[in-house]
Amino acid sequence: LKANQKLRLSIWALTAYVLCACGTSSAQKTAGPLVRIAELEIDPAQLEAYKAALGEEIETSIRLEPGVLALYAVSLKEHPNQIRIFETYADQAAYEAHLQTSHFKKYKSETQSMVKSLKLIETDPILLGSKTGQH
């Protein structure tokens, strides 16, 4: 992408994000963002392959899906095979749409043998503060 294309893309993304943040200040709390924490343990022998597949899935989701607001993936310093993903979707419908995408299905099938355990933790957001908007 050229610089001016990147800028336009950034401004579009920022606009979408700010609009979303405004929507969540309405009275309908259930219509707010859906935030989930995924806790995974990965087969050590396949850790690098897993990270590559996860990185590709995150990059594609953020780029193609307006309702995928943030996917922050980290490994724990003291237990590198333990992965945590902090997932923020615009709403429940955005999350369900994400599960149906070809890039998500590709990630799930590619990583099936790499993931030793997966725990999904549902949360209630208190405040999601970032440089571009707060819910």
Next chain:
Amino acid sequence: LKANQKLRLSIWALTAYVLCACGTSSAQKTAGPLVRIAELEIDPAQLEAYKAALGEEIETSIRLEPGVLALYAVSLKEHPNQIRIFETYADQAAYEAHLQTSHFKKYKSETQSMVKSLKLIETDPILLGSKTGQH
């Protein structure tokens, strides 16, 4: 803030964030963002007061500190007294500066009696994907 001030603030923040994201693609991986997960258990009788103090601390940190990129705070649906905070700082120096701010010190002293346990988990980012930039 008026609308044009907000827009200027947003564009400034976006610029700062994108510059930071570019910086992290350099070879010096240790100069990248610092990401930490805080796991807290709160005294149930003081939960609402704790959430209010935390919300104020997050809002102030994001607004005043250029190096505090994101503070995402949630409670667990099945254990509402369990709080998770996903913290992203531009670098180690930004984190250390954060600890010295008056708003952080106020939060720590106000919430001292509310926090039953606190665990800080150091991480290595894999990919921090969001609508405004990726590390």
